[in-house]
Amino acid sequence: MNATQAVNIVMIEDDEGHARLIEKNIRRAGISNPIHHFLDGTSALHFLYEDPEGPAKSGPALILLDLNLPDMSGTDILAKIKGEGPLKRAPVVVLTTTDDKVEIQRCYDLGCNVYITKPVNYESFADAIRQLGLFLSVIQVPDVAEH
Amino acid sequence: MSTSALGSGGTSHYPRGMANEAIRERRGERQFGRTVLLLVTLGFAAVLAAGLFAATVLLRGQDQAQWVDHTHQVERQVMAIRLTLEEMRSARRGEVLRIAGDSGATYADASARFFRAIDSVGRLTVDNPLQQRNVARMRVLAKRLDSMFAASLLSGTALSTESERERQATASQVQMLANRMLAEEVRLLDIRTAAQRESIRIFFVVLAVCGGLVAFVGFGSVWVIRRYTQELKTSGDQLQLLNDNLELAVAERTTDLQRANDEIQRFAYIVSHDLRSPLVNVMGFTAELDASIKPLTALIEKVDEQLPELVTNEARLAVTEDLPESIGFIRTSTQKMDRLINAILRLSREGRRTITPERLDMGLVARGVVDNLQHRIDELGVAVRIASSMPVLTSDRLAIDQILSNLVENAIKYLKPGRPGEIDISGSIAHGRAVIAVKDNGRGIEPRDHERVFDLFRRSGMQDQPGEGIGLAHVRALAYRLGGTINVESELDKGAIFRVNLPVRFAGEKAKDEESDA
Numbered sequence: 155m156n157a158t159q160a161v162n163i164v165m166i167e168d169d170e171g172h173a174r175l176i177e178k179n180i181r182r183a184g185i186s187n188p189i190h191h192f193l194d195g196t197s198a199l200h201f202l203y204e205d206p207e208g209p210a211k212s213g214p215a216l217i218l219l220d221l222n223l224p225d226m227s228g229t230d231i232l233a234k235i236k237g238e239g240p241l242k243r244a245p246v247v248v249l250t251t252t253d254d255k256v257e258i259q260r261c262y263d264l265g266c267n268v269y270i271t272k273p274v275n276y277e278s279f280a281d282a283i284r285q286l287g288l289f290l291s292v293i294q295v296p297d298v299a300e301h
Numbered sequence: 302m303s304t305s306a307l308g309s310g311g312t313s314h315y316p317r318g319m320a321n322e323a324i325r326e327r328r329g330e331r332q333f334g335r336t337v338l339l340l341v342t343l344g345f346a347a348v349l350a351a352g353l354f355a356a357t358v359l360l361r362g363q364d365q366a367q368w369v370d371h372t373h374q375v376e377r378q379v380m381a382i383r384l385t386l387e388e389m390r391s392a393r394r395g396e397v398l399r400i401a402g403d404s405g406a407t408y409a410d411a412s413a414r415f416f417r418a419i420d421s422v423g424r425l426t427v428d429n430p431l432q433q434r435n436v437a438r439m440r441v442l443a444k445r446l447d448s449m450f451a452a453s454l455l456s457g458t459a460l461s462t463e464s465e466r467e468r469q470a471t472a473s474q475v476q477m478l479a480n481r482m483l484a485e486e487v488r489l490l491d492i493r494t495a496a497q498r499e500s501i502r503i504f505f506v507v508l509a510v511c512g513g514l515v516a517f518v519g520f521g522s523v524w525v526i527r528r529y530t531q532e533l534k535t536s537g538d539q540l541q542l543l544n545d546n547l548e549l550a551v552a553e554r555t556t557d558l559q560r561a562n563d564e565i566q567r568f569a570y571i572v573s574h575d576l577r578s579p580l581v582n583v584m585g586f587t588a589e590l591d592a593s594i595k596p597l598t599a600l601i602e603k604v605d606e607q608l609p610e611l612v613t614n615e616a617r618l619a620v621t622e623d624l625p626e627s628i629g630f631i632r633t634s635t636q637k638m639d640r641l642i643n644a645i646l647r648l649s650r651e652g653r654r655t656i657t658p659e660r661l662d663m664g665l666v667a668r669g670v671v672d673n674l675q676h677r678i679d680e681l682g683v684a685v686r687i688a689s690s691m692p693v694l695t696s697d698r699l700a701i702d703q704i705l706s707n708l709v710e711n712a713i714k715y716l717k718p719g720r721p722g723e724i725d726i727s728g729s730i731a732h733g734r735a736v737i738a739v740k741d742n743g744r745g746i747e748p749r750d751h752e753r754v755f756d757l758f759r760r761s762g763m764q765d766q767p768g769e770g771i772g773l774a775h776v777r778a779l780a781y782r783l784g785g786t787i788n789v790e791s792e793l794d795k796g797a798i799f800r801v802n803l804p805v806r807f808a809g810e811k812a813k814d815e816e817s818d819a
Contacts, residue, residue: 171582178589222578251577254570254650272581275639276588279581 162209163189163290165218166198166231167249172272176218176249179280183287187216195226199234202241210240216290217241219266221250221257229260236265243296247286333529337522344518351511358504365497371425372490375432376483378422382439383479385415386446386472393450408454412447419443422482429489435482442478446471562652569649573642580635580642587631594624637769641758644771648757648778656697656782658807663737664691666698667726670706677713683722685709691728692735696807700779704787705737707772708799712741714766717794734785735803742796751789762793776801784808 163180167173173191180189192198201208202217209215217235221228228250235241245267252258253271261269270286273279392408419439426432449468597620605612667687671678678685694701709724716722725740746754750761757774780787784804791797 169578169582171586172578175582175585175589222574251574251581272577275636276581276584279585280588 160213161187162213162215163187163218164198164202164209164215165189165191166195166223166228167191167218167220168193168223169220172220175279176283179283180287180290182280183284183291185287185290187290193224195223195228195231199231202235203239209244214296215241215244216293217244217246219246219248219250221248221252221261229257229264232261232264232266245293249286329529329532333525336525340518340522340525344515344522347511347514347518351508351515354507354511355504358500358507361500362497362504365493365500368493369490369497372486372493375422375425376486376490378418378425379479379483379486381418382415382422383476385411385418386475386479389415389446389450390472393454396454408450412450415443415447429485432482432485435478435485439475439478439482442471442475446475566649566652569645570653573646573649576642577639580639583631583635584639587628587635590624591628594620594628597624640769644757644769644775647771648775651700651775651778652782654699656700656807658695659698661694661696661698661701662691663694663701663728663735664688666701667691667705670702670709671726673706674709674713681713681716681722683713683716683724685724686726688725688727691726692730692737692805694735694803694805694807696783696803700783701803704776704779704801705739707776708739708801711772711799712739712743712797714768715762715797716741716743717745717796730805733805735805737801737803738798740796740798745793745795745797746789746791747793748791751791754789755787 163185165173165176167176170193173193177189177191190201192201202215203210205211219228219232223231228248232246232248235244235246242265246265247268247270248261248266249270249272251272258269268286268289270282273282388411389408392411396408419436423433423436423440426436446468449464449471453464453468601612601617601620605617664687671685671687705726709726712724713722720742723742726738727740728735728737730736744762746761753759754761755773755777756770758770759774760768760770777787780801780803784807786802787799788802789797789799
């Protein structure tokens with residue numbers, strides 16, 4: 155296990171406010187890993203697969219994914235990540251407002267590791283993110299495919 | 302057949318078109334009835350006329366035949382006159398010459414027959430004045446002749462040539478008269494035969510005309526009936542077509558409605574989700590603001606301690622009162638908005654939920670609902686009665702449960718202060734529909750609000766109870782979903798009766814539709 159390499163957090167979230175709140179609460183939970191924030195699916199996928207600093211080319215990554223994106227559906231991104239490719243073992247945390255049962259099932263079927271509904275109530279929201287932060291601090295992230 | 306034309310414009314003029322069709326048909330039927338009646342009457346009249354005419358002609362023919370026969374009889378008698386005259390002559394000659402006459406008859410016999418013949422001609426020609434005159438003359442001549450013959454016989458000697466000649470002349474006069482009478486009869490016979498032939502001809506003509514008329518009426522009737530049958534068949538086909546189209550249109554309309562309904566559900570779902578997203582921000586950053594009040598307050602206090610002249614009253618008030626107050630309002634508003642959005646979401650989700658019909662004893666369901674609310678019922682001292690006989694339905698348990706518990710909850714919630722609460726739950730079945738009634742003696746609802754209370758986020762009366770105006774909207778949505786309706790009967794301060802009208806057996810096909818959607 156490569157312990158020295160920092161785990162990148164890739165956040166795909168179209169709402170800047172949400173992104174800011176998530177980041178704040180992650181930091182409050184004591185997680186200092188670099189967070190790469192993307193507002194749409196296309197640039198996020200580009201970073202994930204093409205960017206030299208992206209997880210496909212270097213280092214392990216954890217992906218925070220919102221399902222409601224302007225240019226594509228979050229489930230499509232999830233399907234792409236979890237399909238064949240260098241990122242199929244990368245943990246994906248779906249963090250979205252949708253609490254529809256069918257949608258949740260679909261995400262788990264596609265291989266999502268954790269599904270979290272954004273609570274409107276800020277206390278529970280902050281709580282959820284902090285817990286996610288605790289979770290992130292203990293999670294073991296696999297290396298991407300050796301090259 | 303283009304279905305699109307049916308879907309849009311077609312339906313609007315269905316009833317009118319059908320009414321027109323019906324009117325035209327009825328008018329056609331009346332016209333047809335009249336025509337057929339007329340034709341049949343005409344036909345029967347023709348046949349009757351033909352029969353009557355035939356009978357008349359026949360009677361007349363018989364009459365005429367009789368007359369012809371009569372004429373023949375007269376002719377025969379006139380011939381007999383001539384014959385007996387000859388006999389008389391020969392008998393006289395025989396007797397004069399003392400030899401047996403040709404006929405062997407005596408003169409007396411012959412003359413008797415002669416007079417008889419004249420008499421019979423007279424009898425037979427009573428109707429004919431000409432012949433009567435002839436007969437009268439004949440009688441005169443015959444008498445004279447007879448007396449002449451008798452004289453010649455009595456004398457036994459040959460009479461003078463003069464008397465002989467006179468006798469000869471009289472005899473020839475009789476002969477001539479007889480001939481004239483014969484000629485007259487022949488003339489009459491000719492006339493009568495001609496008349497007979499004419500009437501037979503007329504008979505045949507009339508028969509032919511009547512036959513033609515009957516045939517015409519027959520063909521006419523057949524034609525009219527055929528045409529009418531054709532029309533009937535055409536209109537029947539049209540009706541069938543209309544009927545088929547109507548079914549098609551109804552099916553299409555149902556699909557459209559279903560689609561529209563689904564669309565609304567999806568719309569509500571998406572909108573509420575997208576409304577939630579900014580709400581997360583509002584609440585999140587409000588909390589951040591709230592969190593930043595604390596260090597600000599600390600700063601104000603610290604500055605107040607060390608450099609009191611730096612702290613203005615405004616700054617202090619802003620930190621200690623304005624900020625917390627604003628944040629508080631933002632909080633309550635966003636919380637309320639969150640509840641409203643959640644209500645829409647819940648309704649929308651309820652519309653998408655699969656209905657699973659099962660056998661439900663409403664008595665047990667009501668008991669379960671009351672048991673769940675028992676704590677509040679006891680707290681408020683409300684008397685809840687459930688009727689001993691409650692209907693048994695086949696419907697969705699969760700939906701029915703929610704309907705009933707919402708109604709009972711409302712009844713408990715909106716009691717009239719100072720009046721001990723009484724709630725009656727009853728049910729009945731009529732015409733395949735079950736009516737579940739929840740009656741209370743609470744504060745009631747003003748009649749003008751009876752529709753409004755079922756609308757989402759609308760409430761009635763004093764706003765002294767918590768709630769968002771969701772319960773009854775939810776109940777109505779559920780009732781509709783189960784193929785039912787709900788209404789309220791109430792007056793202010795006089796309690797209320799909520800009646801839910803549901804099918805005893807939930808129509809399954811809708812449930813299947815929903816299943817295939819999910």
